[in-house]
Amino acid sequence: MTLGYLLGGGVGAVPQGTELYDAFPGVQRTYDEVSGLTGVPVERMLAGELPDELRERRTIGMVREAALALAVHDQLAASGIRPGAIGGLSLGAMTASCLAGAVDRPAFLDVLLRSGAHEEPSGGPEEGLAIAAVPGPDGADELTVDGEVYRAGYFGRTADGAQGIYLLAGHLDALHRVAGERPAGQVTVLPGRAVAVHTPLRNHLRDALAPHVAGMAFTAPDVPLYSCFDEKRLTTAEDVRDVFLRNAVDPIDLTQVTRAMHAGGVELGVVVGGSIPEGLLSFPFPVVHVQRPEDVEKLLLTSYELGVELGTAP
Known part of the structure; x- marks a missing residue:
């Protein structure tokens, strides 16, 4: 049986991760790494309200969400747990690509900074x-x-x-x-969400990022990686580049990810971080949410009970 990671999207408006940060030195190292690559202080990721100014709000929110996902992944890896498959949607689709080895962390985080700093057209409807x-x-x-x-x-x-x-x-x-x-x-x-993501209203962001994404160094994923835009596995560098190009404009679908992962052999899902609410949705396999220190032990116990293989991915 295979373990699959699921990563949600959105902007981290609600701070999370403090308990993990206090409990695990490895989580602290990941947050320090993200802070060094983005310039966002660790304390801004872990606590506090997002700023009112749209670009700063967007940047800190995305970095906050990505840092938690990276930290959970790294701590699970330190505990001997690695995914046999991975998929995400929206921001989580790009984070999943990074965790699957298809793009390195500096390049992934740089895309978030560029997206956050993008100048919005003036004069249009809110x-x-x-x-x-x-x-x-x-x-x-x-x-x-x-x-x-x-x-x-x-x-x-x-x-x-x-x-x-x-x-x-x-x-x-x-x-x-x-x-x-x-x-x-x-x-x-939703209050405070002033960007119509995954619609044609974001064509200007896609067009602004396209030249940069075209020049990025992507590779074929090391871990089976699944798309939120098509019900399929992503196998090539160009498949992953397409995710980064489409992410601003195309609609997302979590069920395409989970169906494809299930068809690929995933029998237990790990919801990484807090961007997919616990207990709300139906999945084709049982899921364990990992966003607190005790969740790591819960995942180990659940994996043992179900006979799920751990540590099989590169």
Whole structure:
């Protein structure tokens, strides 16, 4: 049986990782490494509110989320646990590519800094994000508004199968309008998320990053790596480059990742960090969330009980 890592996306608005940092010297070394490569102080990653200014908020939030994922991976590796497969979505797709050996950490973190520092076009409508919890397999389609609200992501069914969880992105006023037209609680506009990720509204960021990504040194993944844009395994350097090029604009789908990983032999998933809420979603295999020191021991025990192989990846 194979162990697979799952990495979520988003900007780390809620600080996490302090318990791991205090418990493990290896986690401290990873955070020091990330701080040295990005210039973001460790204390800004571990604690405190994100700044109001959009570019600084975006940069610190992404670095914060990536640092936690890298630190959890490194601590698990120090405990003898390595993934037999790995996949992620949004920021997690790029982090997964780094952990799979397809791009080195300085280059990966540099992309985050460039994305965060990108100058937004002036004068356009304010952007935002919303989470929709709707019944039916195509329930989010009726929530979109041409040119204003897009279906930016799908996270799968809730654990009880009653609802599908979607990410909507677009013009903020249109998102509020859609939320107001739906039953209470069905669409929730997220505060402080002023970027319509994974929609055509981010074409300017993709175009700005494209020349840099085209010149980056990618390699074939060392660990089986799965895409959130297509239900497939990524096997070449150009497959991984495509993920970095598409990430700003294309919609994401967590179920494509998990289905492909399951078909590839994954029987136990590790949700790395806190970006995928615990207990909310249905997965094709059992999952263990690792974001606290006690979770490392829980993973070891669960792996032993299920007969999952550890330490098999390079």
